[in-house]
Amino acid sequence: MFSYFKAIFSAIFSLLGGMAITIREFFSPDVTLQYPDQRWRMHQRFRGRVDMPLDPASGAHKCTLCMMCVRACPNASLEIVQTKGADGKSRILDKYIYKLSTCTLCELCVEACNFDAIRMSQEYEMSTYDRQNLTLILNEPSAPLATTALPASRS
Amino acid sequence: MAITQLITHPGEFAATVIAPFLHGILTGNLGLSETTYHVITAFLMANVMAIFVSLSAFWMIYMERKVCARFQNRVGPNRVGPKGLLQTIADAVKLLQKEDLIPRGADRAVFILAPFVAFAPVYMVLAVIPFDKGLSVTDLNLGMLYITAVSGMGVLSIVMAGWSSNNKYSLLGGLRSAAQLVSYELSPALVVLSVVLFTGTLSTQGIVEAQANNWNLFAMGPMGLVGLMIYLTASTAEINRAPFDMPEAESELTAGFSTEYSGMRFSFFYLAEFINMFIISALLATMFLGGWQPLAMKIPYTETVLHFGGFIPGWLLFMLKTYAVIFVIMWFRWTFPRVRVDQLMKLEWKILLPISFVNLICVAVFMALNWGPK
Numbered sequence: 001m002f003s004y005f006k007a008i009f010s011a012i013f014s015l016l017g018g019m020a021i022t023i024r025e026f027f028s029p030d031v032t033l034q035y036p037d038q039r040w041r042m043h044q045r046f047r048g049r050v051d052m053p054l055d056p057a058s059g060a061h062k063c064t065l066c067m068m069c070v071r072a073c074p075n076a077s078l079e080i081v082q083t084k085g086a087d088g089k090s091r092i093l094d095k096y097i098y099k100l101s102t103c104t105l106c107e108l109c110v111e112a113c114n115f116d117a118i119r120m121s122q123e124y125e126m127s128t129y130d131r132q133n134l135t136l137i138l139n140e141p142s143a144p145l146a147t148t149a150l151p152a153s154r155s
Numbered sequence: 156m157a158i159t160q161l162i163t164h165p166g167e168f169a170a171t172v173i174a175p176f177l178h179g180i181l182t183g184n185l186g187l188s189e190t191t192y193h194v195i196t197a198f199l200m201a202n203v204m205a206i207f208v209s210l211s212a213f214w215m216i217y218m219e220r221k222v223c224a225r226f227q228n229r230v231g232p233n234r235v236g237p238k239g240l241l242q243t244i245a246d247a248v249k250l251l252q253k254e255d256l257i258p259r260g261a262d263r264a265v266f267i268l269a270p271f272v273a274f275a276p277v278y279m280v281l282a283v284i285p286f287d288k289g290l291s292v293t294d295l296n297l298g299m300l301y302i303t304a305v306s307g308m309g310v311l312s313i314v315m316a317g318w319s320s321n322n323k324y325s326l327l328g329g330l331r332s333a334a335q336l337v338s339y340e341l342s343p344a345l346v347v348l349s350v351v352l353f354t355g356t357l358s359t360q361g362i363v364e365a366q367a368n369n370w371n372l373f374a375m376g377p378m379g380l381v382g383l384m385i386y387l388t389a390s391t392a393e394i395n396r397a398p399f400d401m402p403e404a405e406s407e408l409t410a411g412f413s414t415e416y417s418g419m420r421f422s423f424f425y426l427a428e429f430i431n432m433f434i435i436s437a438l439l440a441t442m443f444l445g446g447w448q449p450l451a452m453k454i455p456y457t458e459t460v461l462h463f464g465g466f467i468p469g470w471l472l473f474m475l476k477t478y479a480v481i482f483v484i485m486w487f488r489w490t491f492p493r494v495r496v497d498q499l500m501k502l503e504w505k506i507l508l509p510i511s512f513v514n515l516i517c518v519a520v521f522m523a524l525n526w527g528p529k
Contacts (some may be wrong), residue, residue: 008506012384015491022226022490031228 042122048103050078050098052138053119062117063141065091072112077103093139100126101134163306163468166289178184200292204281208430213243215429218478219485226489253418258321262413270416270423274307277430284437285359287447297346298359302438303340306393309431310336313395313412316424319325319371320372320415328411331401331496338503339392339399344388345511349378350442350517363446368460370445378517382441384510392499394428398491400498436480440473445481447473456503 033040042048052061070078081095093120110118118138174196181192193501214240217240224231232239257266280302282292295301310333351357353375354365362371362379372379392399408414415425440446447469452461459523464472494502 018490019486022486025228026222026225026486027230032228032230034230034233 005095010116036076042124046120046122046124047107048121048123049100049105049136050103050109050118050138051123051127052096061093061094062115063096063139064115064117066114068112068114069109069118072108074106074108075102075104078109096138097134098138099134100136103133160318165468165470166287169288200479202332203444204292205354208278210282212429213247213482215433216243216246216425218481219429219456222485223489226486247422248424250418255420256415257493257519258415260321262319262321266415267317267420269316270420270427271312272315273309273427274423276308276428278435278472279305280434281430283359284434285363285441285480286473286493287468289360291360293466294358294360296356296358296361299351299362302354302359302434303344303347306431306434306505307340309393309427312424312427316416317412320412322415322522324408325412325416326412327504328401328408331408332395333411335395335399335401336393336497338500339389342385342503342507342511343393344387345515346389347438347442349375349382349511349515352515352522359441359446363441363448366445366448366451367457368451369450370443370451372443373452375518375521378514378521379443381510381514383499384437385514386439386442388478389481389503389507390439391487392503394431396428396432396484397488398493400493401496401499432461432481432484433477436484437473437476439480440476444476444485445472511519 042104053065054060055062063082065082067080077099079097079099080093081097083093083094084090086148102149105120107120110120126134160172164259177196177199179250181187182189187195194352220242221239234240234299235245270430283295284300285291285294313332313336314329317325317327317332318325339472342403350362353371354362356362356365364373367376370379370385375382395401413421416424426507443453449462449467449472453459454461467475
């Protein structure tokens with residue numbers, strides 16, 4: 001008889017304990033995000049696609065054509081096309097071709113760069129309908145997406 | 156004056172303004188007989204309740220989804236209409252467009268009839284729910300007996316649906332449900348009996364009126380709390396809601412008795428389930444939480460009565476209490492895991508039923524010793 005009531009009361013208390021946990025969740029904030037309207041601000045070390053920022057001081061990119069990134073890339077996703085300058089000696093960056101289709105976002109190119117000319121951006125919405133769109137030319141004005149402000153995000 | 160009365164005392168308004176107005180038009184201007192007048196008013200009341208049923212079902216389905224989302228730290232429906240309020244309407248429109256399938260080999264007549272048999276008792280029970288003073292479709296002097304008798308018919312529809320679908324999942328779901336519902340009729344009936352014994356009336360309005368100075372929950376002492384808990388548990392099982400949703404345990408029986416149903420027929424089962432939940436909560440509020448009465452609590456061993464909330468209209472109090480109970484039932488659903496069939500039977504026959512018997516005997520002794528409400 002005692003164990004009968006003990007079982008009932010322990011069951012009631014354990015059920016109330018469970019209900020206390022769920023009601024705490026009821027009043028805690030949402031974890032989901034209304035994705036197209038709200039976005040997470042990516043954390044500092046998030047590895048989005050490679051981006052070539054402009055140096056605010058000079059207004060130009062910092063690439064010196066040392067080719068360290070091209071050598072560091074394990075799957076040949078980077079390709080640099082260079083031209084000669086007007087004096088016939090200096091080298092000028094013509095196209096910094098970045099093939100997102102083969103890139104694994106390993107960050108080795110960024111670590112190899114001695115001049116902070118490239119970085120991993122916060123850009124993660126990279127899907128596209130055409131494979132052609134995955135070949136980006138980073139030193140052209142259309143490329144640097146990561147410099148644009150991200151839409152309003154949750155704090 | 157009349158408009159404020161409509162808000163504060165809709166029952167009186169219906170009795171003193173609407174009923175004489177209709178009576179005047181129908182018997183006076185149109186020259187109809189008294190009998191025709193009664194038939195027409197009954198028909199009008201049925202329509203009002205039908206509107207109430209559909210609106211509250213829409214609201215409760217929305218509430219269920221929102222509450223569920225909150226418990227899971229989600230947002231819930233928020234695209235259709237403001238705050239997602241019209242989501243249920245969008246779902247209903249979708250259900251209406253669905254193909255109405257009747258499986259080959261099904262018992263056609265029974266299959267077609269089952270959803271309506273599910274809905275009819277639920278709709279009938281609504282007739283005696285006391286929404287406010289004088290505001291119920293009818294005030295039967297055998298109200299609680301009527302509710303117990305009519306709501307027992309609900310099991311029939313589930314067995315019908317399970318049998319006629321010609322599907323083993325449906326049949327097993329229907330049989331499980333029959334066992335469950337028949338078992339779980341008993342202890343709520345005993346709790347109802349103890350309340351009836353305590354208040355001395357079977358009329359739902361009478362039970363509410365008896366709680367003017369002390370809600371049954373307080374007046375019945377420990378028996379009130381035990382009765383409330385038994386009624387809440389057993390009713391949750393009776394309406395097949397989680398954690399007692401064996402008849403439609405999707406991991407075992409796909410969707411139980413409603414496996415073969417689609418479109419409007421399916422939505423009728425869904426509607427009946429939600430209105431059942433409303434009725435269970437409304438009855439709980441009526442029996443223990445004072446129905447449309449504001450908070451009244453007599454402090455034990457003194458003559459002081461604690462009153463609070465008299466300024467809120469009765470129907471609003473009733474709705475607030477009912478929806479508070481509905482919230483608790485939803486809270487159960489998103490907290491407890493589903494019990495096994497043997498655990499379900501053990502809970503009813505070994506725990507709830509003996510305790511509700513003892514509870515009833517305690518109330519009887521209580522009343523015999525003249526400790527009841529004066």
